[in-house]
Amino acid sequence: MLKIFVNLPVADVGRSRAFYEALGFTINEAFSGESSACVVMSDTIYAMVMEPDDFAAFTDLPVADARTATAAMYALSADRRDEVDALLARAVAAGGTAARPPRDLGFMYSADVRDPDGHHWEFFWMDPVAAEQGPPS
Template sequence: MTKMIFVNLPVANLAASRRFYEALGFTNNALFSDDTSACMVWSESINVMLMTHAKWGTFTTRSIPPSTSSEVMLAVSCDSRETVDAMNTAAAANGGTADINPMQDLGFMYNRNLADPDGHIWEAIWMNPTAMGAAEAN
């Protein structure tokens, strides 16, 4: 069986967060979604569970950090530089914040950071497989 990761995130407005993630290219898995959570699929092995604050509270008694603090930055790979740019543009147009950190272009790697409506940080990243292969050969 393929190993999977489920990233669980507390969200203030489930419907708005679901629309945000769909705009970034995630799809909803209705089998694992209800009025308190939404399972958003990035790939066969990566899922993001969006949970209302009440639902989140059934998993932990730890407080939800304010949207101005950061505990993690979640990175997802993209197929192209254009996909990285499109995610960043979609974030800004759907209640998130684009370019919360400076864009990074190292030639072989390109990334931009965005925040969802609740301040969760995502890094959209593209790596040039040709350049990476040349670096590994050296």
């Protein structure tokens, strides 16, 4: 089984830890320190939040500022539609910013938030039938 590790540059690791813990995620202390933290989102999804100098050691390109440009959107699925709203509310209460109003496509419902460093996260629920058969035509 594949796992995904999303690496994110952050200005304040402590603030980022608190933000993601407020969403209900945990921190793997074995892979965390003063300048980085391993956020466990599920058994297969992890976010490594790192101070910019640590992050820069993994790339030869300039480190982007997610507050001024979007290079990627990270989407996390929810088991129920109401979980999307709950995740959004917790994210905003923890210092995130709603990126735009929630979208309801009938078969799919989503809400977008930017974390305190500007990284764009989408929480979404999709009707199980649409997930298997595709969206209604």
